[in-house]
Amino acid sequence: MTRIVILGGGPAGYEAALVAAQHEASVVLVEEDSVGGYCVAYDCVPSKTFIASAGVRAGFRRNADMGIEVEEEAVVDLPRVNSRVKGLALAQSGDIKATIQRAGVRVIDGRGRFRAAEDNSATHDIEITPSNGSATEVVTADVVLIATGASPRVLPDAVPDGKRILTWRQLYDLQELPEHLVVVGSGVTGAEFVSAYSELGVPVTLISSRDRVLPHEDPDAAATLEEVFTERGVTIEPRSRADKVVASAEGVRVTLSDGREVTGSHALMTVGSIPNTGDLGCDAVGLELRETGHITVDRVSRTSVPGVYAAGDCTGLLPLASVAAMQGRIAMWHALGEGVSPLRLKTVASAVFTRPEVATVGIGHKQVESGEFAAREVLLPLGTNPRAKMQGLDRGFVKIFCRPATGVVIGGVIVAPVASELVLPLAMAVQNNLTVDDLAHTFSIYPSLSGSVTEAGRRLMQHDDLD
Ligand SMILES: Cc1cc2nc3c(=O)[nH]c(=O)nc-3n(C[C@H](O)[C@H](O)[C@H](O)COP(=O)(O)OP(=O)(O)OC[C@H]3O[C@@H](n4cnc5c(N)ncnc54)[C@H](O)[C@@H]3O)c2cc1C
Numbered sequence: 001m002t003r004i005v006i007l008g009g010g011p012a013g014y015e016a017a018l019v020a021a022q023h024e025a026s027v028v029l030v031e032e033d034s035v036g037g038y039c040v041a042y043d044c045v046p047s048k049t050f051i052a053s054a055g056v057r058a059g060f061r062r063n064a065d066m067g068i069e070v071e072e073e074a075v076v077d078l079p080r081v082n083s084r085v086k087g088l089a090l091a092q093s094g095d096i097k098a099t100i101q102r103a104g105v106r107v108i109d110g111r112g113r114f115r116a117a118e119d120n121s122a123t124h125d126i127e128i129t130p131s132n133g134s135a136t137e138v139v140t141a142d143v144v145l146i147a148t149g150a151s152p153r154v155l156p157d158a159v160p161d162g163k164r165i166l167t168w169r170q171l172y173d174l175q176e177l178p179e180h181l182v183v184v185g186s187g188v189t190g191a192e193f194v195s196a197y198s199e200l201g202v203p204v205t206l207i208s209s210r211d212r213v214l215p216h217e218d219p220d221a222a223a224t225l226e227e228v229f230t231e232r233g234v235t236i237e238p239r240s241r242a243d244k245v246v247a248s249a250e251g252v253r254v255t256l257s258d259g260r261e262v263t264g265s266h267a268l269m270t271v272g273s274i275p276n277t278g279d280l281g282c283d284a285v286g287l288e289l290r291e292t293g294h295i296t297v298d299r300v301s302r303t304s305v306p307g308v309y310a311a312g313d314c315t316g317l318l319p320l321a322s323v324a325a326m327q328g329r330i331a332m333w334h335a336l337g338e339g340v341s342p343l344r345l346k347t348v349a350s351a352v353f354t355r356p357e358v359a360t361v362g363i364g365h366k367q368v369e370s371g372e373f374a375a376r377e378v379l380l381p382l383g384t385n386p387r388a389k390m391q392g393l394d395r396g397f398v399k400i401f402c403r404p405a406t407g408v409v410i411g412g413v414i415v416a417p418v419a420s421e422l423v424l425p426l427a428m429a430v431q432n433n434l435t436v437d438d439l440a441h442t443f444s445i446y447p448s449l450s451g452s453v454t455e456a457g458r459r460l461m462q463h464d465d466l467d
């Protein structure tokens, strides 16, 4: 029986554990905080739960346009919002732990690291320091999966104090909404919190080191979001790098690299993450880390050391829960001798949970513009969609990229309130080499937002048969 030790119980670790247990390996999962990982405890799950509450308040604000007056302002009870966020995360962690234990995985609450190996040893020894203070345990493994995730990057002159200067993981301890939130960093995390807090009625200033919010996303999508943010009263400071953040009893003072200062009641630092690989004893097994601290892996999650795999945010490949989970499963299939398809990042779908949401899949604007991929494209504004009109939605679009000759769908972008749900037909098209004709001939519901996906397909159909 193959002995497997998994370090870290996030999506990469727990999905790997389920696969390995299903294949009758002996599996030990070591998790020092909570099963489900940072994903469930502090990052993905809490942020999306918080955003769901913000969305309820936003719904109230839109009622007047729909002819429904709500007499009183919707009141945000932040402690209740936060307690729902934490309760849901705790319950989900419990569910996952129970599921993997039922599958036969041994879960150890503790911190794991490599122990120096004897030369030419085919196995690896993992030293585990239990969280409850009991004696260190050493477990020998034929295969080790490193799935230790990443943690918020801290700027040396802007160290979070958990009160005024906050990482996204500390937001759920606030008792009251900030009077004025300064968000530093305009990546996906920053954009999602700018959206949620502005929906909750909090004045927000966004310090963006780039020309625009969401520098890695589709430019039309980013422009739509900037318009929405500005309309909601968000102040955006483009091309502004925060050098320093100082907290006082009154609030925070953010010093930008050009000397300007921005003040607020709280600062939320969303300036990226660093991998949790520094204290794993990687050198004990000869595993070299990249300069960023990430672990290099191939498309079946192998590291440079035989018997050691890595998956998820610690590899820095594409920091998404869905990708982490797939990397973890692939690692176990490969290690246990199953037939396995290497990871295909070009088919990954992702969403930014702002309001409206931005969902993307496959090849995007940057790769088409640079000439890396030849494509025809269409952008269909949501304002033309009957269901959108009924729901009072005037923002958003469906964009599709297809191969010029064959019409095979290679990418898409949707900006809409439920873009994260609407993107699935495009993801299926990209994954399965479907064409715009396939989309065009698919029945969509009338009226529905997804009607814009099939309509965009029709707009890209070629009317000659010479291709
Ligand atoms: C604010 C925010 C929102 C996000 N929203 C989304 C989203 O909507 N959708 C999406 O797909 N992705 C989202 N992500 C990304 C997603 O959270 C990560 O990609 C995902 O958590 C990566 O999973 P992982 O398994 O690599 O590790 P993690 O979830 O980071 O878990 C790693 C675990 O390893 C444990 N660990 C670390 N070192 C050790 C050790 N030595 N021994 C034992 N245990 C250890 C940690 O305690 C932790 O529990 C979001 C990220 C952030 C920051």
Ligand SMILES: NC(=O)c1ccc[n+]([C@@H]2O[C@H](COP(=O)([O-])OP(=O)(O)OC[C@H]3O[C@@H](n4cnc5c(N)ncnc54)[C@H](O)[C@@H]3O)[C@@H](O)[C@H]2O)c1
Pocket (backbone or CB within 6 Å): 155, 184, 185, 186, 187, 188, 189, 190, 192, 207, 208, 209, 210, 215, 240, 241, 242, 243, 270, 271, 272, 273, 318, 319, 320, 350, 351, 352, 353
């Ligand atoms: N909905 C989702 O799926 C979701 C949500 C959040 C995060 N994520 C994942 O996490 C990854 C990381 O996202 P992120 O937003 O946390 O980090 P990021 O690294 O993508 O963005 C951080 C931003 O902060 C800026 N920055 C850095 N230092 C700065 C400074 N001193 N002043 C001002 N700006 C500064 C950077 O230029 C960058 O644009 C994403 O790529 C995504 O894969 C996913």
